[in-house]
Amino acid sequence: MRVFVILPAAGLGTRMAVGHHAPSAPKQFLELAGVPILIHSLRAFAQVPQVSAMYVAVRSNERDRVEAQVAEYGFADKVHIVTGGDTRQESVANALDTLHCDDNDIVLVHDAVRPLIDAATIIRTIEAVEKHNAAIVGLPAVDTIKQVERTADGAIITATIPREYIVQAQTPQGFHYGLLKRAFAEATADGFLGTDEASIVERAGASVAVVLGSSANLKITQPGDLDLAEFHLKQLAG
Ligand code: C5P
DSSP: OOEEEEEEOOOOOGGGOBTTBOOSSOGGGSEETTEEHHHHHHHHHHTOTTEEEEEEEEOGGGHHHHHHHHHHTTOTTTEEEEEOOSSHHHHHHHHHHHOOOOTTSEEEEOOTTOTTOOHHHHHHHHHHHHHHSEEEEEEEOOSOEEEEEEETTEEEEEEEEOGGGOEEEEEEEEEEHHHHHHHHHHHHHHTOOOSSHHHHHHHTTOOOEEEEOOTTSOOOOSTTHHHHHHHHHHHHHO
């Protein structure tokens, strides 16, 4: 059994803009403690001995930049760069198409913009995939969760969902290759667009286990998130 990692990194990072000012680079290339966010993510997976290779999906105009960074930090022999698509799903599908592996190999998909993932959580995810075929990292909800209907001036609550039934999906999301490939083929044939891989695999009828994650594994999306990530990084180091 081998483990392959796909890191979709082809987003535009438009939510990172402050007011009308676009950031200097898409968020996956911004620096956290002097190191590009994408490199933090690659480092975490490179620490896990089971990982054979990593596939990073990038926009074609970012390929040179990413190749240079990957070489600078010494990952060139473990990392393959593929061209991303217009959606996260398409970026992952492009990477999946370049993978040549056995149905029982494991594929982990991880948001390039979650740089604080740790090796122990990655290993727990791999173990859960070996046992259940599919597993994702999820964070239990701490807030009370409401279902709403959108209205012209906001929203009204239609239900309160007991929070013990809620986890927020994080990454990595791991699957046996054969299952993930079949689920993606079905989604493509039906024109289904999911915001994560688990939704695509659930739709194909498989059950997906959840490994408990942590709030430190945040997805850098909005301006204040970089400061928050620096804070968590210091906590983890200290
Ligand atoms: O946009 P979102 O926050 O869901 O992005 C999650 C991850 O998917 C990011 O690492 C982003 O770069 C990646 N992505 C991608 N291709 C896209 C859109 C997002 O690889 N077209």
